[in-house]
Amino acid sequence: MSEHNTAQSSDPQPVVGILGAGRAGTAFARTLLAAGVGVDICSTRPPKALQHHLTIYAPGANPVRPEEIAVRTRQQGPGMVILAIPQEELDEVEPEWIGDSTLVDATNTWTYAGEREPLPGWLDAAVTEQLPSSMAIAGHFSPARTVKALNHIAHSEFDDAAGRDLPMTQRRALAVATDDDQARGLVMGLLVRMGFDPVSLGPLAAGRVMEPDGPLFNRPLQREDLLPYAR
Ligand SMILES: NC(=O)c1ccc[n+]([C@@H]2O[C@H](COP(=O)([O-])OP(=O)(O)OC[C@H]3O[C@@H](n4cnc5c(N)ncnc54)[C@H](OP(=O)(O)O)[C@@H]3O)[C@@H](O)[C@H]2O)c1
Numbered sequence: 619m620s621e622h623n624t625a626q627s628s629d630p631q632p633v634v635g636i637l638g639a640g641r642a643g644t645a646f647a648r649t650l651l652a653a654g655v656g657v658d659i660c661s662t663r664p665p666k667a668l669q670h671h672l673t674i675y676a677p678g679a680n681p682v683r684p685e686e687i688a689v690r691t692r693q694q695g696p697g698m699v700i701l702a703i704p705q706e707e708l709d710e711v712e713p714e715w716i717g718d719s720t721l722v723d724a725t726n727t728w729t730y731a732g733e734r735e736p737l738p739g740w741l742d743a744a745v746t747e748q749l750p751s752s753m754a755i756a757g758h759f760s761p762a763r764t765v766k767a768l769n770h771i772a773h774s775e776f777d778d779a780a781g782r783d784l785p786m787t788q789r790r791a792l793a794v795a796t797d798d799d800q801a802r803g804l805v806m807g808l809l810v811r812m813g814f815d816p817v818s819l820g821p822l823a824a825g826r827v828m829e830p831d832g833p834l835f836n837r838p839l840q841r842e843d844l845l846p847y848a849r
Contacts, residue, residue, distance in 0.1 A: 630694060631656045634808070635687040635719075637711060638702035639668060639676070642724060645776035646700055646768060647676035653782060653811045658691065660684045685715050692719060698804060700768065701725055705751065708758070709738040718761040720801040723752045724768035726830050750826040752795070763801035766825035767794045767809070767816075770835045779838070780813035789815040791841045793834055795825030815841055820849035 633656035636643045640661070647657045657679040661668050665681035672679045682689070691697040697719030703711070705725050727745050728735045737745060744754035756764035771779060771792060779790045792814045796802045802818055809816040819825060827847050828834050834847065 633658060633690045633694060635659070635682075635691045635697070635699040636679075636702055637684065637687055637699060638704075639663075639671060639679075639681075640702065641773040642768075643700070643702035644672070644675040644679070645773040646702060646724070647672075647679040648777060649780045649812045650808075651676065651678045652780070653813065655808070655811065656680065656690070658682045658687060658689075660687050684711065688716050688719050692717065696720060696763075696800075696804070698722065698808070699762075701755070702768075704728070704735065705737055705741060706735045708741060708755070711759075713759045713762065716759060716762045718763065720798075720804050721755075721759050721762035721764045722768060722805055723755050723764055723766050725751065725755070726769050727751050728830070750823055750829065752822055752825050756797070756822055763796070763798040764822060765794060765796040765798070765801050765805045766822060766828055767792065767805050770828040770832075770837075772836050775838075782811075782813035784813070786810075786815050787841075789813060791815045791817050791839045791844050793817055793819050793825070793828050793839075793844055793847070795819045795822050795828065797822045817841055817844040817848065819844070819847050824849045 636659040639659045650657050659679045668681035688697050688699050699716050700722040702724050741754045752766040781789045794816050806816040
């Protein structure tokens with residue numbers, strides 16, 4: 619066996635946790651699994667009940683209980699968890715489950731028929747002040763290293779938009795905003811592996827333009843479209 623093969627076979631498969639196994643969470647899981655990344659995923663359902671859903675929507679993803687979401691990813695280093703549950707459910711997630719892992723905030727604040735989804739008080743106050751929701755999420759889940767990413771692309775476009783075989787210049791660009799440079803590097807590396815062209819917008823506050831009323835939301839973007847928003 620060559621030295622290269624030996625090194626590969628001894629590398630553990632990276633694992634990412636995903637909180638939420640709905641439309642967004644399973645789309646992220648499918649793309650991660652296709653890119654050779656292991657996925658632990660949870661929902662409100664116990665793992666055994668979730669398994670059937672995953673067989674259909676994210677075959678190969680490993681169902682876990684919410685409190686176990688970061689266990690395997692943290693065995694490999696700092697760990698990474700993607701937040702893909704509705705914001706109104708965020709008080710059900712205990713920050714200590716995530717610890718100081720990288721937390722990819724893929725959530726959005728939704729308004730239905732002119733009414734905002736009912737939010738936890740700490741988040742409602744920030745959103746009412748028109749602050750980026752990810753800034754309140756970063757405070758609530760501290761010491762997790764929050765990165766705003768993956769929220770501005772629709773689940774229905776995700777599988778086709780991931781272009782692992784495409785050169786970077788032809789890939790769909792996705793924005794990343796965070797105050798933590800180490801976490802920024804990890805998330806940008808993961809997005810490259812998934813088949814996207816990640817563009818850093820700078821600090822977490824810059825992620826405001828990624829939200830549902832912002833100019834980057836649900837638009838098929840290339841790197842040039844994102845660069846004017848980078849700080
Ligand atoms: N849909 C999109 O295109 C898209 C794209 C990017 C980002 N987002 C954002 O991602 C978030 C989720 O959206 P979605 O469309 O995926 O919603 P969804 O289809 O309704 O799925 C929500 C998932 O979260 C799970 N969940 C709810 N409360 C939970 C809790 N307390 N603990 C563990 N899991 C819990 C649900 O569990 P059960 O399955 O057991 O009910 C379900 O699997 C939203 O903030 C949304 O804005 C959505």
